[in-house]
Amino acid sequence: EPEVTQTPSHQVTQMGQEVILRCVPISNHLYFYWYRQILGQKVEFLVSFYNNEISEKSEIFDDQFSVERPDGSNFTLKIRSTKLEDSAMYFCASSPTSGSNEQFFGPGTRLTVL
Amino acid sequence: QKEVEQDPGPLSVPEGAIVSLNCTYSNSAFQYFMWYRQYSRKGPELLMYTYSSGNKEDGRFTAQVDKSSKYISLFIRDSQPSDSATYLCAMSLYRDDKIIFGKGTRLHILP
Numbered sequence: 001e002p003e004v005t006q007t008p009s010h011q012v013t014q015m016g017q018e019v020i021l022r023c024v025p026i027s028n029h030l031y032f033y034w035y036r037q038i039l040g041q042k043v044e045f046l047v048s049f050y051n052n053e054i055s056e057k058s059e060i061f062d063d064q065f066s067v068e069r070p071d072g073s074n075f076t077l078k079i080r081s082t083k084l085e086d087s088a089m090y091f092c093a094s095s096p097t098s099g100s101n102e103q104f105f106g107p108g109t110r111l112t113v114l
Numbered sequence: 115q116k117e118v119e120q121d122p123g124p125l126s127v128p129e130g131a132i133v134s135l136n137c138t139y140s141n142s143a144f145q146y147f148m149w150y151r152q153y154s155r156k157g158p159e160l161l162m163y164t165y166s167s168g169n170k171e172d173g174r175f176t177a178q179v180d181k182s183s184k185y186i187s188l189f190i191r192d193s194q195p196s197d198s199a200t201y202l203c204a205m206s207l208y209r210d211d212k213i214i215f216g217k218g219t220r221l222h223i224l225p
Contacts, residue, residue, distance in 0.1 A: 004153055004157075006157075013139075023223075027170070031210045033212065033213075041217070042202075042215050042216065042217045042218065043158060043202065043204075043213075043215040044215075045212040045213065045214070047213055048210070048211075049169075050210070056211075056212060058212075089155070091157050091158070095210060097210075101146040101148075101163075101206050101208070101209050101210060101211060101213070102148075102160060102163050103148075103213055104159070104160060105150075105157040105158045106157050107157045108155075108156065108157045110155070
């Protein structure tokens with residue numbers, strides 16, 4: 001069964017450093033999303049992406065964040081200058097254009113900012 | 115008023131029992147309703163998906179949506195220890211829209 005994959009599974013970085021989180025969505029899906037979950041809190045929407053551009057972004061997704069689909073398979077989230085409060089699980093999701101809103105999530109990348 | 119409210123639990127039930135999980139929401143414009151299961155430090159796994167009001171059944175799982183009451187439910191029949199996880203209710207306004215999640219209910223099925 002096709003699934004969303006994410007790398008790395010765990011990323012440790014120093015405050016102020018740039019990180020890139022990578023995702024490979026399900027191959028025939030066209031809508032892509034990033035969510036994050038701070039430990040003990042709810043899953044929160046960051047950004048949605050369709051047709052090579054951002055569809056919607058949340059208040060969390062400020063100028064330090066960017067997304068890119070550099071080729072036909074990868075979808076990345078970059079944080080330019082990490083802060084302590086960026087420590088969280090980051091989930092990539094994708095959905096097909098089938099008339100539904102079934103979003104399929106990857107296993108997540110745990111980001112730890114020291 | 116929070117957009118989506120869900121009792122965090124934990125909820126402990128004996129194996130074989132029927133489990134009832136619920137969420138309420140405030141925005142009557144939500145049209146798509148989902149239930150996700152999340153194991154510790156893993157990604158949410160889509161369990162059930164419903165558009166608008168009504169019931170949907172899939173094996174041991176039944177999802178119910180009552181838009182008039184702004185209330186959604188997930189029932190698990192013949193619960194198994196492997197059902198022990200956090201269950202997240204989720205909803206969105208329209209197709210391909212961002213998902214708004216509840217905080218999740220931790221469920222423990224006792225052998």
